[in-house]
Amino acid sequence: MFVSSEVVKWNIKDLKVLDRASTFYSVGHLMIPGGDSKKPNDKYLVAYNKITKDRYLPTGPELSQSAQIFDISGDKMQLILDFPTIGEPHYAQAAAADVIKGRSLKFFDIKTNEHPRATKSEADAKVIREGNKVHVYMTTIRSHLTPDNIEGIRMGDEVYFHVTNLEQDWDVPHGFAIKGANNGELLIMPGETTTLKWVPDRVGIFPMYCTDFCSALHQEMTGYIRVSPAGSNVPLTFHTGK
Ligand SMILES: [Cu+2]
Known part of the structure; x- marks a missing residue:
């Protein structure tokens, strides 16, 4: 040797x-x-x-x-x-x-999450347009994103995904990414809220998905966003699982 x-x-x-x-x-x-x-x-x-x-x-x-x-x-x-x-x-x-x-902190207590963009329940998830800025208040919990279908985004928009991980269990982070985005992905610890900015660069349907394996149904943690041409009149709508 x-x-x-x-x-x-x-x-x-x-x-x-x-x-x-x-x-x-x-x-x-x-x-x-x-x-x-x-x-x-x-x-x-x-x-x-x-x-x-x-x-x-x-x-x-x-x-x-x-x-x-x-x-x-x-x-x-x-x-x-x-x-x-x-x-x-x-x-x-x-x-x-x-x-x-x-x-060591095992997870963030959702009740004490004071992030101004936090979404503390799925019922509070929403998508709000402010000029060309669109704010998506999203939640993640095994095994879905809420909302997981969004329409009415237009070319020229800046989209901010404020993602809150509703899990209250140790070692269950979720990830979040948009296919084709030029920046990184999020890794959101249980009870935490973080934001991903996305500027669509073309018209089309874009998958979004959890990037951190979280259960056998991890692949279900996905959704789609439709990006329409600039000036289109597609209304801003969002829902989950329909
Ligand atoms: Cu996940």
């Missing part, structure tokens, strides 16, 4: 080497959990290695890199986990799970 690098544990007082451990392959960076805090964790060391070569399946434009966690609490280092990473992180940070666990 090709070993090009190693980590070394020193006794700093008398500069004595206590232990050496091979890494696979070249250490790029080392990380100690909490290394940027006042209380670094002196029990673990993570080696982020480059030049992984033959360790993982050679797929994709960039090979997986490898990382290794050592228990450094004793004089002898012990390899306790060896895992692939994408890229060799140049500035990684780790913390003990209990530092994070009790303080």
Whole structure:
């Protein structure tokens, strides 16, 4: 086996080497959990290695890199986990799970969502024209968008989708995208409201859809928008599932 690098544990007082451990392959960076805090964790060391070569399946434009966690609490280092990473992180940070666990927010409480464009129930979903600006107040919940059919958008309009994720469950974000839009997509956490601006560049029917797999019926989270020519008199209408 090709070993090009190693980590070394020193006794700093008398500069004595206590232990050496091979890494696979070249250490790029080392990380100690909490290394940027006042209380670094002196029990673990993570080696982020480059030049992984033959360790993982050679797929994709960039090979997986490898990382290794050592228990450094004793004089002898012990390899306790060896895992692939994408890229060799140049500035990684780790913390003990209990530092994070009790303080993480699982979802935003919809009742305390004070976003001015929030839509707190499907009954409140609406589409409003203000000159050439169209505001779509949309909701997402498994497994549909409300509204999911919109007509009366015209060339020259700017369309703002203010999407509220009505879910009140952990780990159920929804995404939102328009086919052919030039900007990115939204990722909306449960209870959150975010906005996507879209300026249609041609007449036609445009699919819109959830981009985050959310259940077996994820594919149902889709809808259509008709864009009519500038100056057309197609009335602004919207509905769901009809
Ligand atoms: Cu979804």
